[in-house]
Amino acid sequence: MTTIAIIGAGKGLGLAVARRFAREGFAVALVARNQDRVDALAAELRQDGHSAAGYTPNVRDPESIRHALERATEELGPIEVLQYSPLPAKEYMRPVLETTEADLVGPIEFSVYGAVAAARQAIPGMRAIGHGTLLFVNGGSAVRPGGRVTGTSVAFAGESAYAQLLHDALADESIHVGQLIIPFGIDDGEPTHSGDSIADRLWAMHTDRGDFRVYAEPLPA
Template sequence: MTTIAIIGAGSGLGAAVARRFGAEGFSVALLSRNQGRVDALAETLSAEGIEAKGFAADVRDPDSITRALEAATETLGPIEVLQYSPLPQKDFMRPVLETTPSDLVGPVEFSIYGPVAAVHQVLPGMRFLGKDKGTILFVNGGSAVKPGRNVTGTSVAFAGQAAYAQLLNEVLGEEGIQVSQLIIGGRIIDGDPEKDPAVLAGHLWDLHAKRDRFRLQISSD
């Protein structure tokens, strides 16, 4: 059995993805800063018959991500799918003319240093699993493709992450490792036909299983 590691796992999209991949036989590693929250989510999923375990990790600390993913592999098995989907902090979202150099440190650590550390940690295991197995999934808001003047930090950092993801897609695709990005415009909305967590989780499963596209964009309209 292989594992999906969800960085930024919570009770919304993270839980929905855990259930979708868990239904396909995946073990689930739940990574978040709050150990108590991921432990509680893991307990809920375990009661539903999904093997899951929580691991504490701060995405702004590359060493923390490396340690958590290493522990997840040792506990649950090889990581076949990595999902990077932490929710940005509110203080990353300042108007452009109020954004100083120091205001960009957090967003860059969060959206660029974090995923780079995660990818480097899981890539050897994905290569070991063989061709057409490993998948790296990035989940971003709409500012990744259309910057917003009032959300400067995420606009700049998400754009950098999108560029990194596209470069990975080009290079790792040659090895049979799929890299895809799901862009979600606006909020995730329970019960919405397009942006309900379970619907979005289905899209993420398809990106992994079908392996036929880099980017899927869900509009905010």
């Protein structure tokens, strides 16, 4: 059995993705900061007969990410799919003229350093099994910077560049790298905006292995 590791797992999209991949035979590593939350999510999945466990690294601490993914591999099986989708903190979203250099440290550690640490830990295992998928999930500010969300705009741009470079570098190794841009609120009442619908889209990105960047729907004009 191989594993999907979901960094930023919560009861919305994270759980929907976990269920979608678990139905296909994946074990699930639920990765977030709150131990009670990930334990509860893992318990739900186990009640449905799936293999799952929770892990609580700090994505701003690369060593803790490496350790968590190493434990997940040992306890659940090799990581075939890594989803990097932690939810940025509200303090990362300051207006541009109020943003100082110090305000960018957190967002960049969160979205860039964390993503690099997670990918570098997962890629050797994907190479060992001969295939894999890295999925990066971002809001619209990753491709259209917003003046009121400066930290995430800058950090998501860096994460996007890194993911694109990974896509190009790994294309010949049967390791697909994809980015899903979600320009709307998840579970906001629109059927196509539901966690289950987005989970299906991420499953398709894993199986179809198409373009690097996929939009859950077009950005507003």
